[in-house]
Amino acid sequence: MLRRVFLLLVVAVLACPFALDAQDDYYYVLIKTNMGNMRVRLYNETPEHRKVFLQLANSGHYNGTLFYRVIKNFVVQGGSSDSRKAPAGKRIGYGESYNISSEFVKDCFHKKGALCAPRQPESVNHFKMSDIAQFYIVHGRVYTDEELDKLEKAVNNPILKELRERFLVPHKEELDRLREEGKIAEYNELARKIKSDIEFEFSVSKHLKFTPEQRKAYTTVGGIPQLDGDYTVFGEVIEGLDVLDKIAALETDKNDRPLKDVVIISVEESYR
Numbered sequence: 476m477l478r479r480v481f482l483l484l485v486v487a488v489l490a491c492p493f494a495l496d497a498q499d500d501y502y503y504v505l506i507k508t509n510m511g512n513m514r515v516r517l518y519n520e521t522p523e524h525r526k527v528f529l530q531l532a533n534s535g536h537y538n539g540t541l542f543y544r545v546i547k548n549f550v551v552q553g554g555s556s557d558s559r560k561a562p563a564g565k566r567i568g569y570g571e572s573y574n575i576s577s578e579f580v581k582d583c584f585h586k587k588g589a590l591c592a593p594r595q596p597e598s599v600n601h602f603k604m605s606d607i608a609q610f611y612i613v614h615g616r617v618y619t620d621e622e623l624d625k626l627e628k629a630v631n632n633p634i635l636k637e638l639r640e641r642f643l644v645p646h647k648e649e650l651d652r653l654r655e656e657g658k659i660a661e662y663n664e665l666a667r668k669i670k671s672d673i674e675f676e677f678s679v680s681k682h683l684k685f686t687p688e689q690r691k692a693y694t695t696v697g698g699i700p701q702l703d704g705d706y707t708v709f710g711e712v713i714e715g716l717d718v719l720d721k722i723a724a725l726e727t728d729k730n731d732r733p734l735k736d737v738v739i740i741s742v743e744e745s746y747r
Contacts, residue, residue, distance in 0.1 A: 505745035513715030524709035542737040552611035586698035590710035615698040630683035
């Protein structure tokens, strides 16, 4: 009898239209501001950032801080503890730090609405560790495919130049000699080896190749493709992009602080 009741309960849960929501594998947060709210899905692919961000959010760390750095078509940044009730004109962004290892994931990129972790520059932060005591949300802009092609070339051409100098230049005289002597088979064999070495080294280098998903996002909703691989992306806004647009449109001072304070009332866990 008990077994039958249990089975009936299982069937009822599976048939329930809300079951999938109840079993959602993602964590969500609601960022409440005095200009509206943004609901964010946290990525499972960046578990350490998700864990620490939730810990700080649940402790009230971000509550009452400001979106103190606002740059239209770029980012809105907030959460710094020294922004809480900061007077107008005060430089902000030097509050408490909470550094954790970066989590760079190809599929987590800087499209519009991406939730990301800032960090100190590489001159003092060689491993690009995130400072998750703050966060920024990508505003960005829309790119054309031609612009994305140029970004790829700007990164990849110097890498290819260095590889040619390393693998091709030392064999140039030998290749010229083989060609002049008509030793076509030997010439082709050496040329293939050089080409293979260059292609392999390029494949394991820090070259740039946008995925179809990245291209679709950057040419439709927009973003900041230049930041991919340099800063950890650990979530995305799924509701409230209009609020992001309103914040990004605010007039700012010389330090990019909005003339009208944008207060982060709270960051709290939320169901979808």
